[in-house]
Amino acid sequence: xxxxxxxxxxxxxxxxxxxxxxxxxxxxxxxxxxxxxxxxxxxxxxxxxxxxxxxxxxxxxxxxxxxxxxxxxxxxxxxxxxxxxxxxxxxxxxxxxxxxxxxxxxxxxxxxxxxxxxxxxxxxxxxxxxxxxxxxxxxxxxxxxxxxxxxxxxxxxxxxxxxxxxxxxxxxxxxxxxxxxxxxxxxxxxxxxxxxxxxxxxxxxxxxxxxxxxxxxxxxxxxxxxxxxxxxxxxxxxxxxxxxxxxxxxxxxxxxxxxxxxxxxxxxxxxxxxxxxxxxxxxxxxxxxx
Amino acid sequence: xxxxxxxxxxxxxxxxxxxxxxxxxxxxxxxxxxxxxxxxxxxxxxxxxxxxxxxxxxxxxxxxxxxxxxxxxxxxxxxxxxxxxxxxxxxxxxxxxxxxxxxxxxxxxxxxxxxxxxxxxxxxxxxxxxxxxxxxxxxxxxxxxxxxxxxxxxxxxxxxxxxxxxxxxxxxxxxxxxxxxxxxxxxxxxxxxxxxxxxxxxxxxxxxxxxxxxxxxxxxxxxxxxxxxxxxxxxxxxxxxxxxxxxxxxxxxxxxxxxxxxxxxxxxxxxxxxxxxxxxxxxxxxxxxxxxxxxxxxxxxxxxxxxxxxxxxxxxxxxxxxxxxxxxxxxxxxxxxxxxxxxxxxx
Numbered sequence: 001x002x003x004x005x006x007x008x009x010x011x012x013x014x015x016x017x018x019x020x021x022x023x024x025x026x027x028x029x030x031x032x033x034x035x036x037x038x039x040x041x042x043x044x045x046x047x048x049x050x051x052x053x054x055x056x057x058x059x060x061x062x063x064x065x066x067x068x069x070x071x072x073x074x075x076x077x078x079x080x081x082x083x084x085x086x087x088x089x090x091x092x093x094x095x096x097x098x099x100x101x102x103x104x105x106x107x108x109x110x111x112x113x114x115x116x117x118x119x120x121x122x123x124x125x126x127x128x129x130x131x132x133x134x135x136x137x138x139x140x141x142x143x144x145x146x147x148x149x150x151x152x153x154x155x156x157x158x159x160x161x162x163x164x165x166x167x168x169x170x171x172x173x174x175x176x177x178x179x180x181x182x183x184x185x186x187x188x189x190x191x192x193x194x195x196x197x198x199x200x201x202x203x204x205x206x207x208x209x210x211x212x213x214x215x216x217x218x219x220x221x222x223x224x225x226x227x228x229x230x231x232x233x234x235x236x237x238x239x240x241x242x243x244x245x246x247x248x249x250x251x252x253x254x255x256x257x258x259x260x261x262x263x264x265x266x267x268x269x270x271x272x273x274x275x276x277x278x279x280x281x282x283x284x285x286x287x288x289x290x
Numbered sequence: 291x292x293x294x295x296x297x298x299x300x301x302x303x304x305x306x307x308x309x310x311x312x313x314x315x316x317x318x319x320x321x322x323x324x325x326x327x328x329x330x331x332x333x334x335x336x337x338x339x340x341x342x343x344x345x346x347x348x349x350x351x352x353x354x355x356x357x358x359x360x361x362x363x364x365x366x367x368x369x370x371x372x373x374x375x376x377x378x379x380x381x382x383x384x385x386x387x388x389x390x391x392x393x394x395x396x397x398x399x400x401x402x403x404x405x406x407x408x409x410x411x412x413x414x415x416x417x418x419x420x421x422x423x424x425x426x427x428x429x430x431x432x433x434x435x436x437x438x439x440x441x442x443x444x445x446x447x448x449x450x451x452x453x454x455x456x457x458x459x460x461x462x463x464x465x466x467x468x469x470x471x472x473x474x475x476x477x478x479x480x481x482x483x484x485x486x487x488x489x490x491x492x493x494x495x496x497x498x499x500x501x502x503x504x505x506x507x508x509x510x511x512x513x514x515x516x517x518x519x520x521x522x523x524x525x526x527x528x529x530x531x532x533x534x535x536x537x538x539x540x541x542x543x544x545x546x547x548x549x550x551x552x553x554x555x556x557x558x559x560x561x562x563x564x565x566x567x568x569x570x571x572x573x574x575x576x577x578x579x580x581x582x583x584x585x586x587x588x589x590x591x592x593x594x595x596x597x598x599x600x601x602x603x604x605x606x607x608x609x610x611x612x613x614x615x616x617x618x619x620x621x622x623x624x625x626x627x628x629x630x631x632x633x634x635x636x637x
Contacts (some may be wrong), residue, residue, distance in 0.1 A: 018406070018407070019556075020359075063556075066362075066553075092572045092574070095572075150525070170357075252571050254545045259401065259407060264586070264596050289576040
């Protein structure tokens with residue numbers, strides 16, 4: 001694996017103190033599920049609003065002052081710059097503090113960090129998006145990116161699942177993709193309820209049923225580790241090579257820039273060399289601690 | 291050797307006082323308990339008598355155990371951030387041991403890459419390192435096995451060699467030569483230089499701990515997935531983290547907020563890969579088991595870091611051996627990593 005040359009990347013905040021966050025304001029809060037919220041935010045500094053760029057799949061270090069920082073991917077699309085978004089499941093100290101914030105509250109942001117999805121390599125390809133639960137957050141950025149440049153890509157299949165209908169995130173996206181004749185959406189839940197009329201079944205099983213062709217295709221998989229572990233073999237069965245499968249890895253991070261140490265898998269730092277990896281890259285990692 | 295100079299030990303206090311006009315001067319001290327580099331008080335050079343090495347490594351002068359990254363407070367306009375006063379001190383670390391000077395060059399690779407670390411770099415950029423070659427290494431020292439030596443000059447600006455009543459000073463970098471030039475020191479005679487060479491050779495002989503580190507990265511890779519092997523090695527480890535916190539090449543850190551949303555500071559503190567919380571996420575922890583953490587520490591130094599920077603991230607200072615409460619001996623462990631079989635060969 002080659003270590004991506006960081007100096008080649010667009011580096012917002014490259015000058016000055018890399019640890020000093022920008023102040024951003026929460027502009028809108030969307031309840032995705034009982035435990036998951038999406039926050040729309042924008043920078044206080046007008047100039048930054050114009051200058052800030054990022055790529056789908058990149059992340060930021062978001063902070064609640066007095067509580068701390070945590071990394072989240074940017075869940076909005078770079079093709080829709082009217083707002084920036086990130087999506088947070090309430091699980092720990094910082095995420096609980098974020099969930100207590102109201103519209104108008106200030107947060108800190110540094111980034112964007114990480115490599116993002118190799119969007120140029122996806123052009124001209126059939127795309128298969130496979131996501132589970134909050135794993136749709138990084139993928140929705142890419143999906144909207146693709147839809148907004150629809151002519152550059154071929155067939156688009158989206159397979160998305162959650163534990164129950166109430167756990168489906170981005171229902172407003174699912175509604176628009178359902179109506180969009182240029183993409184094929186397959187939504188599933190592990191367990192339905194009285195009102196659920198869609199598919200019931202685990203994401204890997206539904207993927208197997210949809211059986212997208214591996215020919216000229218790339219599959220992008222994001223979700224809980226258990227889903228990812230069962231999805232790769234299905235893709236292999238469908239003829240996808242490890243190079244044709246992309247995913248994002250999640251690790252505890254503090255600095256986001258390859259220094260604080262904790263997100264390493266062998267010699268790889270997920271924050272700096274990832275978070276997007278192909279399955280081929282993952283198979284070659286010196287450590288299996290992913 | 292472009293004109294070595296010498297310093298009479300009895301005149302050292304005067305020289306240090308002179309240097310402390312220009313620099314924040316740090317010397318070995320144990321007045322606060324564990325030996326560490328602390329600011330020179332203007333007179334005490336008694337360290338020449340007891341100093342073998344510090345317990346707290348000199349990295350603490352550049353990467354403190356705890357530091358404020360910035361402070362914040364909220365007023366009517368919202369949150370205001372304020373950086374601490376920039377550290378303009380020109381540091382001079384006096385009598386740093388060769389292993390610890392080289393360790394700083396290992397930290398430089400991490401903190402001065404494409405993302406410059408402003409705190410570390412600010413302190414390091416203007417620092418002068420005056421090395422003091424070892425004459426009395428510990429039994430636990432194994433610097434000569436990892437590319438170093440008791441009078442190795444990597445990272446130092448000036449190298450001092452103890453020849454009894456005097457220290458022979460040799461400029462290594464331009465900054466070091468300039469400092470020597472303006473310090474009004476006596477010229478070292480041929481005989482002094484000869485004694486310096488003898489002293490250095492004698493010290494080298496005293497580093498008796500030897501570890502064969504050839505092919506170490508490949509050897510570690512070969513046993514990497516052997517869970518039983520690592521579990522056995524890790525059995526007595528307490529996960530106390532002392533081997534990492536006091537390691538001159540360990541740099542892992544944590545970032546935390548203190549205070550409240552109204553007013554507080556964001557701080558950085560040393561962290562350790564020995565602690566289970568270090569990698570803990572709400573739902574899972576890739577290194578929850580102790581053997582995985584022990585494996586990561588050893589492999590980071592001898593396999594992962596070398597993959598990135600082409601040098602072992604251990605200088606053989608022996609602190610982790612001397613200070614480990616259960617005597618987990620890295621040199622012994624390294625010796626025990628199986629040799630590659632012919633079939634495996636070096637990778």
